[in-house]
Amino acid sequence: MFCNRPWRQLFLVLFSLLVTAPVLAQRDRDTWNPSSPTSFEVSGQVRLADTGQPAQRIPVRLERFGGGLVDQIDTDGSGRFRFPNLPRGYYRVVINAPGFRPTQQDADLQVLFRAQLLFEITSDPSKNPSGAAPLTDVINAKVPADAREEYDRGRAAAAKKDYPTAILHLRKAVGTYPQYFSAYVLLATAFMDTRQWTDAEQALLRALEIKPDDSIIILALGEVYWRQKRYEDAEKNLLDGLKIEDKSWHGHFTLARLYLETNQTIKAAPEIGRTLQLKPDFAEAHLLAGNILLKLNQRDRAIVEYQEYLRLAPKGEFADQAQDLIKKLSAMPPK
Numbered sequence: 001m002f003c004n005r006p007w008r009q010l011f012l013v014l015f016s017l018l019v020t021a022p023v024l025a026q027r028d029r030d031t032w033n034p035s036s037p038t039s040f041e042v043s044g045q046v047r048l049a050d051t052g053q054p055a056q057r058i059p060v061r062l063e064r065f066g067g068g069l070v071d072q073i074d075t076d077g078s079g080r081f082r083f084p085n086l087p088r089g090y091y092r093v094v095i096n097a098p099g100f101r102p103t104q105q106d107a108d109l110q111v112l113f114r115a116q117l118l119f120e121i122t123s124d125p126s127k128n129p130s131g132a133a134p135l136t137d138v139i140n141a142k143v144p145a146d147a148r149e150e151y152d153r154g155r156a157a158a159a160k161k162d163y164p165t166a167i168l169h170l171r172k173a174v175g176t177y178p179q180y181f182s183a184y185v186l187l188a189t190a191f192m193d194t195r196q197w198t199d200a201e202q203a204l205l206r207a208l209e210i211k212p213d214d215s216i217i218i219l220a221l222g223e224v225y226w227r228q229k230r231y232e233d234a235e236k237n238l239l240d241g242l243k244i245e246d247k248s249w250h251g252h253f254t255l256a257r258l259y260l261e262t263n264q265t266i267k268a269a270p271e272i273g274r275t276l277q278l279k280p281d282f283a284e285a286h287l288l289a290g291n292i293l294l295k296l297n298q299r300d301r302a303i304v305e306y307q308e309y310l311r312l313a314p315k316g317e318f319a320d321q322a323q324d325l326i327k328k329l330s331a332m333p334p335k
Contacts, residue, residue: 040109042091043082044117046075054079055121059182061094061216068250069189069220071155072182085159090282093117094216100124147177154186163194174206181210188220200224215244219251226258234258249278253285260288265295283312287322303329 042062046055060081062070070091075081083091088109096102101124107115143151154169170187174180184207191200204221211217222237238255242248253275259268269292275285290305306322306329313319 039084040086040088040112041082041084041114042086042093042107042109042117043080043084043114044093044119046079046081046095046119046121049120049122055097055119058095058097058100058121061096061185063092063094063216064089064250068223069185069192069216071158071189072185073155090279091115093119095119095121097121143177143180147173147180147183150176151180151183151186154183154190158186158190163190166190179210181207184210185217188217192220192224195227197224197227201228213244215241215248218244219248219254222251223254226254231258231262247278249275249282249285252278253282253288256288256292260292260295265292268292269296281312283309283316286312287318299329299332 046058046060047053048055054077055075056077056079058075058079059072060075061072062083064070070086071083073081073083086109091107091109092104093107094102094104100121103119103121105117105119107117109115150169150173154166154173157163157166157169167187167190170183170190173183174187177183184203188200188203188207191197191203201221201224204217204224207217208214208221218237219241222234222241225231225234225237228234235255235258238251238258242251242255245251252271256268256271256275259265259271272285272289272292275282276289279285286305286309290302290309293299293302293305303326306326309316310319310322310326316322
């Protein structure tokens, strides 16, 4: 089996022959390649459904893997938002502003270079029973100008993948304004992207102190614990996050990886099944499903999953190895 660095654990396809059958293992790899020279973009506008007017200073969150944090910004004076310099991949844009019903849209940047989204948000009296104006502007107004300036500098540096500079500015932002949730979110993302798991954990814990029921933060903390091989803590956070947001296919996928890595294959099976139910076109999930089925001695079904991986990623990084593995499995005598 090929040697692998400790942190490269997600989605690696290792072509190895075990005692009973060959298996494709995982490594630390996202659906997109962070070293890709081609950048992609998600942008759009948020409007008020009842008047059609632009929704100003509304927080907009960009996620990957149905839950992985990427960035968060506020809409400008025209209700517009823009996330530039993104790697290829699948994204989700989430709007959950005080006084409004939450909404979200997916953006597939596997083929298109740009995704333009339009949101129309509606008031939610249950979130704002007094009928007063939404609290967004009041909350944002609490952020001191110098903290916001440091945050903007941090965002700009993170967009350029200049993580040391981004972390420096974001730390200054939260140092000036300790309740700066968006800054902690972006700071945690920068630490996760640079695999500084302990620092990422601390940033996420601080964010949870500000918003204790934020499922995205809880799930992200679960992934950080999984990366640290703190399996009990990881499982608890992932399960807690999924209780709040069961449609996070990234949460189910991470839980499936955790269970497979800890030899709890029976538990891994329903989690990868839920992942594929929520995201059937996610190639790496079919790869993981094949591994799980192979562990359960269901070779024919494993072959089907590996074939589906190839269908979805015919020129994928591990397409050749997958082809060879399918041939070896198909040539083995039936049990």
